[in-house]
Amino acid sequence: MKKKVMGTVYALLTVFILSACSTEDVMTNHSNPKVSVSTTVKPLTKKEFSEVETSELANPSKEDFRSVRMILTLRGTDSLSDIQVKLPHYREAFNNIKDDRQIRY
Template sequence: MKEKAFGVVYALLTLFILGACSTEDVVTNNSDPKVSVSTTVKPLTKKEFSEVGTSGLTSSSKKDFHTVHMILTLRGTDYLSNIQVKLPNYKEAFNNIKDDQQIRYWFGSGADKEQENKNIYTREFVLYTKGLTDKQIKEILSAAKVKTSWVVKDTQAKDQSEFAAGKNIKFEAK
């Protein structure tokens, strides 16, 4: 009789442990992609500056311009579908600085790339930074928000996230 009671307790304990390890936790762990953002601000090279049109500016030089390169990576996307990423409108942010009548966003480009289990979004643009400090540039980049949304493939649950775009900003000198 003791052996049967011990066997029943053992079986219940095993079921309890297996129940705690349900597949719901696995789906939840895979439903949120890991997000990383890296932003680098650096002066233009001579070659890059030679390709910048400076009409309308008086006595501009290479030191008056910087390139901003942002990389946003979503990892763990194999379990997701309908991934939407809305990146900040940097042109609007830099061209509408309070008490600044200067056009700051000169030109830019971007690319979106899907790879195995990750999506990579890059943006690169040239800024006219004469009269701006690194602190002001960082404040504008940090204030911007990235909005993401997706659907979990297994459960069809919709989810979304919003985070600061300027989390990791580095300034490089040449």
């Protein structure tokens, strides 16, 4: 009887020790980061259009321009260091109309 009780105690201790060495917490701490991007494109207000440099454009109008806002959200990056976000050069991204000889950005 004593051997059965001691065997049960050793088995329970082994289970507790092995559960303490679980890698579940380690995996959740180093989970993949979540990235979300929200982009809104709106027409310019009169004030915003007055701040746009239009001297090099032929017949510029407020309808030729848009306000672009991008919100980048990173979550789950606590375990990461030296995070870098690379965006395309804005002149190349916004001047992609092949037939248009004017520079717009």
